[in-house]
Amino acid sequence: MIHVGIVGATGYTGVELCRLLQQHPEVSGFTLYSMQYAGKSFSEVYPQFINKIDTILEQFNPDAVSADIDVLFLAIPHASSHVYLDKLSAFKDLKIIDLSADFRLDSAADFERYYGVKHQNPDLLGTIAYGIPELYYDDIQGSDIVSNPGCYATSVILGLQPLVKAGLIQGPYIVDAKSGVSGAGRKAKESSLYCEISESFSAYATGKHRHRAEIDMAVGEPVFFSPHLVPMSRGILSSIYVQKKEGVSVKDLKDCLNKAYENKPFVNLMDDSITPDTKYVSGTNNCMLSIRAEDNNNTVVIFSAIDNLIKGAAGQAIQNMNIMCNFEETTGLGHIAMYV
């Protein structure tokens, strides 16, 4: 049994970590940190946790992490942990899963270009596992620190990387991605208000979104990345358009993905009879892939559906924790999507 710490416990990813870990059979206790709500009990802020997690929220101090904590989750915005991760990594026997963006990229220059901040721990870059277990299991298993990937990036890389690696497809690589609003976090801002979002669909940050750097790094090809905002809370559907290479069939592509995810419980290529829909993965750690093509056309689309807060954040973080702690990879993550 382990005791977990969560920095940023009252953000949308933080509260999702609490919900999932409260029901994780290997987790015995919580230390929760929140800048905004320190001093209050967690269940005062989120009443659905009454009698489940009533812990008092604390201010986080990277110099004094409680010795009780076995695994520490950093559920914080980008440009936070790069300042102090070296301090945390000095704590003995502490496993760290960083859900911020600060250690996802290999290069300090890329970090500065995409996040507008000079990296304070550039020596650590490139030494930390990138936490997509289906693709980097071995890196994760041996690590004390894992960098948890971006939500969009997870959906795209899972659909695209095996096909690129197998040499079956070529560009232009075009990703038209759609996300629910929870991806913007719980920060109070005009653009996330109910009345701004409801009954509208928009494109944003075309060609400029930060997750693009992760995708390019993991896929090894330049991707035209075009995100959109959907009037719903949860879910990502990425529609990934690629060109089949000469002589490659759609069946070849399907075989490639099926083989890549043969023993991977959370990632599945779906039959053509099943609609690509975020509904089927909502509330779960699953990624559903689909392939569609037309006769006489080299363009192929790979659809990748995930729950941005689970496989795109809290769930994948727990999957990484399970691997780092030698628990069964699926422990505490066997949810089935609510249909309604």
Place this chain on the structure above:
Amino acid sequence: MIHVGIVGATGYTGVELCRLLQQHPEVSGFTLYSMQYAGKSFSEVYPQFINKIDTILEQFNPDAVSADIDVLFLAIPHASSHVYLDKLSAFKDLKIIDLSADFRLDSAADFERYYGVKHQNPDLLGTIAYGIPELYYDDIQGSDIVSNPGCYATSVILGLQPLVKAGLIQGPYIVDAKSGVSGAGRKAKESSLYCEISESFSAYATGKHRHRAEIDMAVGEPVFFSPHLVPMSRGILSSIYVQKKEGVSVKDLKDCLNKAYENKPFVNLMDDSITPDTKYVSGTNNCMLSIRAEDNNNTVVIFSAIDNLIKGAAGQAIQNMNIMCNFEETTGLGHIAMYV
């Protein structure tokens, strides 16, 4: 370990039963019935169950219930089970939880008045436990058949019955209830279309809704029942307006409810600091009660929030099953609401 059968497995309540029971530690297998989809596998209809419940759907025949089945759930519309429940009750060792309305009322006349159909098994009426465990535990524990209450009725009775029984309040009893759309089921009809519901709020069946009969029966007082439709999928909030009797304080009312639900894990009276909100019970078997009053005014409102598909249907049915089978009452029902 038990094997469960579900008649009407592909309706919204049926699929919710499947989801919850698939993760119930005492359930080992499923026999699923569906008129509309018999012959298909359950996961073909609901792809999120792939590799979890792939059972082939069957036509239900009340004369030939499989001997495998220990507990049979009837997740069917009203005016169905009254025709054949006597046949089912003849199967030895079969426990039955009827989620239809057919055996909720004591009187065949009331059934005919509210449901427009002559009851075919009037002798059984009044012999079957009404399945609100917090109020009728002993009846349920000794029963082989339980009638699962209506969703609105559950929310109202939990908030109102103890106060009426204690003699603390008087009429007029006015219930302004609000429900998400899943209460209307999965039937294709114009009035449940997305474009009809979204961005609109309406009142319907004022003074005529069928659940009113259950409320009057359980509360013992005539209630003015006024339901409304909310543009959301799940959740009921009932706002129950009553008059304090002379000399009764709000604290007396709170004490009464706190005492009534002292050892009841699913029903709680909330502190005044917590907003009555369906969000906190969504996806759970919980009922959150709140009381608000004004100085110098005898009117008091009791708010009662439940998830109509769980505490109002599938969850309460499983709670009844747990009691009937001598499992811990809360088994498989410890969910925490997703915040987003």
Place this chain on the structure above:
Amino acid sequence: MIHVGIVGATGYTGVELCRLLQQHPEVSGFTLYSMQYAGKSFSEVYPQFINKIDTILEQFNPDAVSADIDVLFLAIPHASSHVYLDKLSAFKDLKIIDLSADFRLDSAADFERYYGVKHQNPDLLGTIAYGIPELYYDDIQGSDIVSNPGCYATSVILGLQPLVKAGLIQGPYIVDAKSGVSGAGRKAKESSLYCEISESFSAYATGKHRHRAEIDMAVGEPVFFSPHLVPMSRGILSSIYVQKKEGVSVKDLKDCLNKAYENKPFVNLMDDSITPDTKYVSGTNNCMLSIRAEDNNNTVVIFSAIDNLIKGAAGQAIQNMNIMCNFEETTGLGHIAMYV
């Protein structure tokens, strides 16, 4: 033709005033004020106005209102105009419609109790017309300043005042009101975020909402006022529960309302066949009233549906403008609700 000024043009009520007035046949020009966006063009902030209203937004100065302006709308939060309305009223020939709450109540003490601020122009209180034209037409017609009522208050007073005045009903008066989220304005705050509102229904400010003071003043009876938040952008449905007096029939109540609104184009009592639904008034200046009762029960409910941003704010303000300027009362306000 008139030139209008709008203080607070970029709030939700302000933008709705702009939209409606841009198509008003008597309006020839706009001067728009915005604290947040002064210096930008209006169509930069709201691109749907490109080539329609491209005016540059200005800072408002109550000491120097442009002489161009014939009618000035104050679409600002409460506790703003009470500081400077005396200055504005000194401008000759300027007509003012104040959509803030500052001059709605008669009493400085009530203002301070409900809004927590000492009123700076108490002498003006009680001298300014309360702008519900169906009830206070004569006051409005002679006025240079009108105080535009609250959205909830408009819906409740229209349904309740004629029945109370006619002596047909008695208490307890219970108002269970439901509003879309735009009532909270465009201010960035956590509680108005899409993810907080979607798929949830809540009660708030029970017995404490500020509009209650307006209702009590206009109705003359103490009302138990219980507002709720609906996951939609626009619309209010108020369910007003009252008791018929001895010997009064439902027909008497209907006759009373029909007579009260006989020549009032925007307010109509609907036939029993028509569902009380915000959908039918959304985007319009209409108020739809309905009455429902049960046999053998003295409780009667009056449903009142309006669009909170139109009849509850911008539309009623324009209706007041039309009356103050001797235009036809319905000018520019003949919209039909979009069904979808």
Place this chain on the structure above:
Amino acid sequence: MIHVGIVGATGYTGVELCRLLQQHPEVSGFTLYSMQYAGKSFSEVYPQFINKIDTILEQFNPDAVSADIDVLFLAIPHASSHVYLDKLSAFKDLKIIDLSADFRLDSAADFERYYGVKHQNPDLLGTIAYGIPELYYDDIQGSDIVSNPGCYATSVILGLQPLVKAGLIQGPYIVDAKSGVSGAGRKAKESSLYCEISESFSAYATGKHRHRAEIDMAVGEPVFFSPHLVPMSRGILSSIYVQKKEGVSVKDLKDCLNKAYENKPFVNLMDDSITPDTKYVSGTNNCMLSIRAEDNNNTVVIFSAIDNLIKGAAGQAIQNMNIMCNFEETTGLGHIAMYV
């Protein structure tokens, strides 16, 4: 002044035609047809039309069109008008706007392939104007019959045709289109229920959607067409991915679109500062185009936003009517989008 007839007046497109035409200054009367509701008054079915359009709905008979009618709108499903359009075209002085798909394509073979029905009036195919006024104004002006385009097709053709014609771009042409649910019409079917749509985003009919045939015909290049369903009622955003030809700049593309729509009041290329969003065109006949590109990448995306029920159906039909009747093209179509 003209009298209009609408076949299919109670579908979503029909009711939108009624709403817009009721406020059209050149329309003096209505004859409305509905299979489902014949015999009822229109305002009984849609109460927001009370006192505005109370006409009794009739059964349509193509052999006996009332001589009162100057312009007849066919707001009916596909595979309806192809059976009888020849009869209608025989009525003297009757102008017809067919909103079904039956006369959009040039070829009977294509019609049969995409719609699964043998065309009954193949001789008329190719003789009827395709009603996108910005591109085919002259054809429309001289016509008595116009075929109103598909909603998706309108959005895509407006964004793509001028660039293809100018020879500035090349394939692969990839259209990732997103639509609100009203595109599926008012038919009661499971897949359009509120609970199926809310909080989910899906892809459907990839590479097989019928509007693809219109696009290919009008654009002259094979397009990979991939539609998606958004949890909202109205609006289409099409994201059209193309490749710049060697030596072509993004400015060249912008210049081309600006020139194509120079004097076209409803179609505008937006500045880069403005987010492509269906919100800005909702409730209007406008089409907002945007272009985004990345340095060092030949891929360019053209975003095209329309309201599927207006520019994609009823509004464009009225625009065609205006042209056919020699009214000002913009008459009755000057709406500004509601922001909330």
